[in-house]
Amino acid sequence: MRIPYPAAHPWDPAKQEETMDDTEHNGNGDEFDEQFEQMLIENGVLVHALAALLVRKGLLKQEEIDAEMDRLYEEMEKFEQQ
Numbered sequence: 001m002r003i004p005y006p007a008a009h010p011w012d013p014a015k016q017e018e019t020m021d022d023t024e025h026n027g028n029g030d031e032f033d034e035q036f037e038q039m040l041i042e043n044g045v046l047v048h049a050l051a052a053l054l055v056r057k058g059l060l061k062q063e064e065i066d067a068e069m070d071r072l073y074e075e076m077e078k079f080e081q082q
Helices: 013-021 029-056 062-081
Strands: none
Touching: 029 062
C-alpha cells in the first residue's frame, strides 16, 4: 500500500522569514543566545541518541550516519563562508 504525500507542505519559507524578522528580544539578546545555544546542544544529544538506537536496532548502519554527518558538516561550513 502506498501512502500519498500531502499536496502542499504547510511550511511557507516566506512566512518563516517574516516571523524571524518580527522577533523582538527586548534587550535580552545575550540570554536568548544562551538559551538558543543550549537548545541546540540538547537537540544534538537527542539526535545522537536516536542515531545510536537506530544502529543498535539494525535499521541504519554506522557508515550511513557517518556519511550523513560529514555531508551536514560540509553544508554548515559552506553556509558559514557565505
